[in-house]
Every structure is written in C-alpha cells, then in structure tokens.
Amino acid sequence: KDSLCFPRPHPLWNLLLLLWTLLNCGLGGSAQGPGEWTPWGSWSRCSSSCGQGLSVRSRRCIRFPREERCWGDTHEYRLCQLPDCPPGAMPFRDLQCALYNGHPVLGPQKTYQWVPFYGAPAPNQCDLNCLAVGHAFYHSFGRVLDGTPCSWGSQGLCVAGRCLNAGCDGLMGSGAREDHCGRCGGTNDSCLFVQRVFRDTGAFAGYWNVTLIPEGARHIYAAHRSRNHLALIGGDGRYVLNGNGEVSPSGTYEAAGTRVVYTRAAGPEETLRAAGPTSQDLLLQVLLQEPNPGIEFEFWLPRERYGPFQEQAQALGWSLRQPQPLEGEPQSLEPQEALAAFPTRTPKPTPDPCPPCPDTRGRAHRLLHYCGSDFVFRARVLGHLRQAQETRYEVRVQLVYKNRSPLQSLEYVWAPGRCPCPPMALHREYLLAAQRLVNPDGTQDRLLLPHAGYARPWSPAEDSRVRLAARHCPV
Template sequence: MHPECPPGAVPFRDLQCALYNGHPVLGTQKTYQWVPFYGAPNQCDLNCLAEGHDFYHSFGRVLDGTPCSPGTQGLCVAGRCLRAGCDGLLGSDAREDRCGRCGGANDSCLFVQRVFRDAGAFAGYWNVTLIPEGARHIRAAHRSRNHLALMGGDGRYVFNGNWAVSPPGTYEAAGTHVVYTRVTGSEETLRAAGPTSEDLLLQVLLQEPNPGVEFEFWLPRERYGPFQAQAQAQGWSLRQPQPREVDPQSPESPAAPTVIPPRTPGPTPDPCPPCPDTRGRAHRLLHYCGSDFVFRARVLGRVRQAQETRYEVRVQLIYKNRSPLRALEYVWAPSRCPCPPLALHRDYLLAARRLISPDGTQDWLLLPHAGYARPWSPAEDSRVRLAARRCPL
C-alpha cells in the first residue's frame, strides 16, 4: 500500500496541475491557475479546472502512482485505475472479511443479531444492547416514532440524548464514524463500520409502544463471552433471544457452539452516588429563570426503570407556568439516581422544563439533574417569591 502523505502536504494531482500555472495553453497567450477537476469521464487523465472559470482542460495522463480520486485506495498506472487489495498489491482481489482479516473467511468473529422487543409502560430511555469494544459492521434499525440513542463509554450521549432529538448525520464515536439516518415518517437506522475502540450503549427513547429494534454486529470470538456475561448481569439476556452465529459466505458450515454464560447472580448494583451541593441564591435564580414551571407539589408515587425516574405529583401551588398544569402530573428525572431525590408523601418546590416530542404527540415535565427541588417550607416559599421579582415571567 502506498504510504500516506504527511499532514499539510500538497496532493500529487494538485502538483501536476500546478505545473501549468502561468503557461499559455489552448493556442493563446492567456494564462490560468489550474486545480484538479474530478468530474471528467477518465479519472486517470490530468483534468484541470481553470480557477475562476467554468471550463477544464485535459493535459494527458496523470503520472503513475496518482490516486484515482480523493479518499480511495486505487492508483493510476498507464492511464488505468488499479484498485489495491487489502494485501497492499495493486490489482489484487484480496478483501477484508467481516472480522477485519485480509483474505479471511469470517471464522475469527461471531455474528450477533437480535431484536429488542421490550415495550415500556411509559416514555423514556430503554437499554437495547451493549456494543462492545472491537465490534464491526454495526447496524440498528426500527420503524416507529421512537428514537435510537447512542451513549459513549464516558456516559455522554453521541446523539439523541437528554430528551433532545439530534439531526441525522455522521457522528464520531469510539474511533469510528456512526451514520445516523431518519427517513421522513417512521424509519431510523444506525450504521458504523468499526472496529469500535470502546464500549457503546445503544438505547431507544420510547414515545409509543416498541414494535422492535433490530440490531446486529460482528464481534471477535474472544470478546463474545464477556459480552454475554455483561448482558446477563444487566438482565438483557433474560428478555432477548441468544445471538445467532452465522457465516453468510458458507451457509452450510456448522455454526460455532453457543457460549452459555454461567447462571450466577449478577453483581449487586452500586448505590447511588451523593448528589452535588445545589444550595444558594445563585442556583435558585438560575433554575427559576431558565425553567418553564415553578410549583409546589406533593409526591404521590415513584417509578424507576431504564434510565429515568418518573414521579407522580399533585400540584398544589403554581408560581410560574408557561402552559397550563393539571392537578395531577408526571415529572421525569433523567436518571435512576435523580439529584436531588424526592421522598414520597412530601411537599416540594420544583422547577421543571417542558419537552415536546418532534411530532407533538408527547409532552413531558423534566426535572433537570442537580436542578431545583427543595422541601417546601414557609422560608422556601419566601425565597422563591423573591426570585420571581428578579426574574419575572
């Protein structure tokens, strides 16, 4: 394989076009500045565009070893574009298999393919699968008004996190390009070539019952056992079928034995970490001014599932509201360990934001992490009324 040019180097084809800068061509004394043109039929001709003009000129063949086009492995030799195989030889038919091995037969990795069918009882984020380090040819798809979400190994969302829908496009994650597409209507896909340099977590943000999220990837054999064990510890393997292990190029070959993890109890989850200190006048003003709702409410119920906590509250007194509040509301906290936590059967002063799904079918009250949620007292009531004067509606 030809070596990569150092950063900042002028591409080889650009240099060849630049050789004609300032020299008369086309039978006149007029001169031009030339840059490569890639829209001509033969990509191994030296086709150069006159800068500032709408025509190009062919100066014959490019020199041997010129890339056929930017970003490809093919090279021009004697006016023909020869593709390089994964073995580094021009004209070679050697290709990487699904495991990333040059000339391999897909026997050093396993194909994981499942359908996540859990249907949540309420809207929110649900874990679909862990995508382990080393995964290749990753694909996920569904047809619904729900949204795929991808979280990196540092706990930060790559897209569609924190109840906000991201635009379709190409995202960088775990050392690979993740292509996220959303077709007008109800189809979403995620694709990545891999290999991933760290674990990723695929989730689905439910807005309606889940019709099924299909996902697949290829995983090195040595990573398959730990992946299964971790899936069992998270409880996913109890809700989903075992992965299929196939070799699509050799359908008659026997499948590799399924790895069955030992049925031992999963590790006890870590307790919730302590919440940050959110006291102080500045914090109160920040959340009062930035919120859509400030109200006093009694906590009637609490449900923890997936990546959210849902509180059922009775609204008792409204200080600020940008749209009507009902007597009974659901308030969502985007974590199983919300900060600050709300105790059952207690009254709180809450500052919440309003989130509406892109199609307008879902309307949530969101309590931000480390937001404003104080036990109600006459003193707290006075403080929030003072805040209202500094930051009116």
C-alpha cells in the same frame, strides 16, 4: 545410446558436452514451463512528497532458452500515504501540464500555458490532457506519471496508464478487501455475528436498555419503525444520542472511537450505523413513547471478545431489561462503573406479579448460551418449587449434548427469581443450557439456568439447530 548424453574423455569436449547435456538432455529439447523470478527488490521512495503516492519494486525473470516467460508481473506498486499537502500546493497533474509552459509544442513559434483538461471525448483518466489557457483547444501529452490521481478527489491512482485502487494490503490493483472481522483478505472466521430483535416493552414511558455493544464491535446496525427513539450511552456514562429526554438531530456523532451515523427519516423509521471497531463498550437504549414494535440490531464481534461479552450480558441479564424512568436527572458515573451500573433507578412496580419474559429467539441467543454454558441437555420437567429468591426445577435428563462433568438421570436445575425467565411447564420436554455454580466453601454444587437463558421446548428442529450451533462456538 545418444552420444550427446555421454561426454567423451577429451577435457574440452567434456566441458562443451556438459553444457550441451544441461541444455538438451536435462531440458528435453523443448519448452519446460515458465522460468523463475528473482527475489523482489527493495521498495523505492514514494513518488510524492505529500498526500498519496506510489512506491514500486521490481524483479527479473531468469529462464533458459525455449523456456516460457515467468508468470506474473515484473513490477509491483503499493500505496504510500504521507501527510496532507499544504494549502495552495500545486496538484500533481497541474504540475505535469505546467512543465510544457513556454515550450513550443504545436509549432516552432507559438508557446502556451497549460492546465489540466477533463472534458476529452471517451477520456482515459490516465491521459495527460492539457488545455491551452485562453484558447479553445487541448493537447494530449501521453500518459500521466505513475502515482497521479485518476481524477480530482479520486482515491484511485494511475499506474502504467491504468486507474487502480489500493487493496487493504496496500498493493495497487490487488483487489484485497477486509472481511467483516476487519482482517485483510479474511473469510469472516475470526468473528461472530450477533443479530436479534428486541421486542420487550415497558409499562411506562422512559428509557429501556436494548443491548450492550461491546468493545471491538464492527458493522453495527440498529433500526425500528415507531415514534420511539434510539439512545446511545458511551463508556463514560454520558448520552451520545437522544439523552435526557431530548431528541438529537440526524447526523454523524463521535463515540467509542468510531463515527455513528444517526438517521431519523420523515416517517417513523430510525436507523443507527457505525463501522467500528469500537474502542469502548456502548449501551443501546430506546426512549419509549409508544408500544415497542421491535428493534432490530446486529454487529460483528471478534471471537476472543465473545466470552467477556457473554459474561457482561449475563451479569446485566441478556435481555438487559432494566428500565430507567425519565423523572429526575441521570446519575453521573465513573467510566469504569458506567455500563456495569446501568440503570441506577428502580422501575415502578407493575400490576402483574410475573411480567412477560423478553423474547429470546434467534441464532445469536442460541450461540451465546450454547457456547458459554457448561451443560446442554434435553430434559423433562417433573416438578418445581418456587421460593422467595429462586425457583427449583426437578428434571429427568434424557439426552446430553454438552457437559463439563457427568450428569445424573435426575437433576435439580435452579433459576433466579420467583418468576423465572424463561418459564418451564410441568411434564414438558425442554432443551436446556445450564451453568455449574459452586459456592466458595464447596458445600453447594448446582446447575443454574440464567435469567433470560436458554430453555426451549424440545423438537427435532430444535435438536438440529443446537447441533449446528455447536460447530460455530469459539475454540
């Protein structure tokens, strides 16, 4: 056996051979991979006294002989944001050039005044190139100090001669970005994407509700191509855009804690964008002047706000198809009542006793009703009974996708109104999403199909879509 691995009894030899054993027998006499880092030190003070600057921390690599160097960096830099510099303060790069004022640089006799120079051929943004005032030459003094802006107005800062930008985690060069939900480094799994096209049209010119944009919404977008105008109402019940029949100019508007960018092009195209997140509910309307060709809208909503949004949308009717005529002044509302009470006027009656139902197609509508319903099932309509305030359907349940309590083979499904939306035809099969409605005294326990709810002709494709929707419901 190797005697180096079995120490002799002499005390001095014991100590020497123990060390040799650790370095040779324990390490195998060859490289054993990288060493280990010490814990990170504390962050330094900010490199600047105002504006943007850098803070740095460091660590050391501990390694035995023949071990590889540690993987990673010895220094880590993060952005520190301080109050803006006062007017007239000398920029950091100017200050570094000015340090050489009056000092001989190119010879023992001549001195110059120096200011930053940005016109060097093949420039490195992090080189300290300074122009001699009153002369046609510049000189490079090496690298700028860490924390110097890469260029005038740039968000990037120089770190060890490289121009880096801060990630959403504040670390320079990390590349971390916020996802659509606003989470740094997230994967868009903490929010849901709401997207659809509003195709409803009114029987008269005026304001028509398009959609509720809930508190917490991000990446809001709405667009259309027509002579109509998008209108936006804040949580206080006042118009932000295109209210009271007056068309607002293109520009940026403040609403619900975010900036709304409204653009009306020379042609018929009109867009509305907002990064969010919104601090209050907003109501998107359209001021109709001609038939509505379709208004696209979308936004991302945190999962925890999806349930309250669904309840509000169902309370207003998911289509939010409640017009507000142009005649007269709009009623002033308290902030808490603003969105719940829209609109305050009743539309003029239309000749058709059963007006067209709103378009309820789209993934967002399917998710809204599947995730928020107590029952989702396939059924055949056997009969219906229209009454003054509701319609009762008798259905045969054929396949259950989701149920909070047992379903019978024969059930009644109740829909609000004499003209329910969506309508269901006799002897056809539908995929239904219903809610359980129990009155306070417990004498009635019914299945309710909400207005503008989910009742689509069953097909194998619809079966696949609804099974896929089940995977994306909030937990």
